[in-house]
Amino acid sequence: MKVVSLVPSITEALFDLGLTENEVIGRTKFCIHPGDRIKNVPIIGGTKNINIDKIKALQPDLILANKEENIKEQVEALMDDFKVTVTHVETVEDNYYLLKTLGNIFNKEEKAQLFNLKIYEVLEQTKLDAPVKAAYLIWKNPYMTIGSDTFIHHILSDIGFENIFKDQTRYPEIQMEDLADAEVIMLSSEPFPFKEKHIEEMRVFYPDKKIMIVDGEAFSWYGTHIAKCEAYFKGLLAEIHAIQR
Incomplete structure (x- = not known):
């Protein structure tokens, strides 16, 4: 599955879950982790000023956005042509379900659960x-x-x-x-x-x-x-x- 991430922390999560540059095909200029692997992924603008034409040229199967970090009108414009998942993370529980969802989408359920367990351990x-x-x-x-x-x-x-x-x-x-x-x-x-x-x-x-x-x-x-x-x-x-x- 080819994915464009419009959210820096989600881009990091995708790589942590085991995706590669072959699957993460677009990112924002603020997506800086992991530094050694992110450099090969094309930049499609910033979180607030997405270049829709660049995204269209990449033809992703999925775009990952966030309610707070991205501009609603820009995300809605992408929805006309692509499948877009809009995330909203306010609590640690929300974050648990975010990782669970990403794990399910990309068949990385076990890794997602390991990260969730580690996050609760760190906070505890x-x-x-x-x-x-x-x-x-x-x-x-x-x-x-x-x-x-x-x-x-x-x-x-x-x-x-x-x-x-x-x-x-x-x-x-x-x-x-x-x-x-x-x-x-x-x-x-x-x-x-x-x-x-x-x-x-x-x-x-x-x-x-x-x-x-x-x-x-x-x-x-x-x-x-x-x-x-x-x-x-x-x-x-x-x-x-x-x-x-």
């Missing part, structure tokens, strides 16, 4: 001893955070953080003063590429808070990615435990 074995109030920022100018109906929120919660914006939804804009209740401020490496200089800017307002850059992929890439984040999460939680003592 990497937990804070006591909840820590956290703010997770995804954007600057304006500052934006995450509400309770996001995959990031559920990963944060599963490893023991309390999202101080859990009473909000989607990706609300916030002001610097809204971060006052956070014990830890997390600046994600994506989609906005927060750097050390942004930590220093925040320290002017919050000199005593723990402010840190976190790996955005570890929190936002659903599919198989979290199965590979055990060491990262353990290192992150060790840092938090250090400030709790």
